[in-house]
Amino acid sequence: MSNKGLIIEERSRDIGDFLVGRLLPFRKKRMVGPFIFIDHMGPATIKPGNFVDIGQHPHIGLSTLTYLFEGELQHKDSIGSNQIIKAGAVNWMTAGKGVTHTERTPEKLRNGTTTTMHGFQIWVALPKELETMEPEFHHIERDALPKWEENGAHYTLIAGEGFGKKAPTPVHSELFMIEIKTSEATKLNIVDQVKGEIGICVVKGSISACDEVINSGNMVVSKTEDACKVEVAENTHLLLFGGEPFEEERHIFWNFVASDKSKIEEAKTRWKNKEFPKVPEDNSYIEMPS
Structure with missing residues (x-):
């Protein structure tokens, strides 16, 4: 999905072990x-x-991860993929050296019915040595994702490794993304369960960390790997994500991500000149922001 106009400027604050x-x-x-x-x-x-x-x-230099809680979305791309994603499944597209794609409401839902769409669009930067790899697309059905319950919480491992489990999503670096839904108040014990930096998106409900309550619509980021002492309220919905950071900085412009700014400039020129591969039988074209 294009990120034009989608980044919400934060009101970030520091609450001790976490950034919010x-x-x-x-x-x-x-x-x-x-x-x-x-x-x-x-x-x-x-x-x-x-x-x-x-x-x-x-896109270049990244993988896109689409995960829906409700609704359906049809993905088509320039490598020939044509996939409808439903709630609980994963679309994982690796752009590498360059890919073009579209996302639309499926035809079968354009019959006058009203539905709800709710989910997350996520970009994962590629390791430097894989930034120009051949594009790939993978779809993982919801039943293929590891699921378990613990202390009143239901877990789904969407990508990567965590809590001694591994998802089938073919990731390219050490990372984790886990959906957590609670039916009762519980403590979230992350220590030694995941590796690397840790972020928590509060989709619904609330969590408590460092004597502060963080409500839905916010994200917390742990400043150290083992500082996550988090209490989760009942009927709360979270996305837990993170992993090992890269040594090199990543640059981002529009839908392009790269460790080298020259790769982004090259991609900008290619898109302006309409030199990217095209989605079959689609003549749409989104202009690059100036």
């Missing part, structure tokens, strides 16, 4: 592990006149 802000990137913390962009989509009402219709746009 509105999703990624925010000023005090540009990345969490390899995660460089997180956009909370919806919940939005999908109906005639309000369908999702995101035309062709490019």
Whole structure:
């Protein structure tokens, strides 16, 4: 999904062991592990006149992860993928040297019905040595993702490794993304369960950390790997994510991510000159912001 106009500027604050802000990137913390962009989509009402219709746009240097709580989305890309994603499944597209894709409300939902769409669009930067790899697309059905319960919390491992489990999502670096839903108040014990930097998106409900309550719509980032002493309220919905950070800085412009600014300049020229590969049978084109 294009990130034009989607990054919500944070009101970040420091509460001790954690930074609190509105999703990624925010000023005090540009990345969490390899995660460089997180956009909370919806919940939005999908109906005639309000369908999702995101035309062709490019990516380089990253993988996109789409995960829905509600609704459906149709992904098509320049390597020939055509996949409808439903709630609980994962779309994982690795752009590498360059890919173009579209995201739209599926045809079967354009019959006058009203549905809800709610989920997350996530970008994961690629390791430097894989930034120009061949593009790939993988779809993982919800039943293939590891799920378990512990202390009144339901866990789903969306990508990477955590809590002694490994998801089938074919990631390219050490990372984790875990959905957590609580039916009762519980303590979240993350120590030694995941590796690297740790972020928590509060989708619904609230958590307590460092004697502060963090409500839905916010993200907390742990400043150290083992500082996560978090209490989770009942009926709370979280995304726990992070991993090992890269040594090199990542630059981001529009939908392009790279460790070398010259790769971004090259991609800008290619998109302006319409030299990226195209999605088959699609003539849409999203202009690059100036």
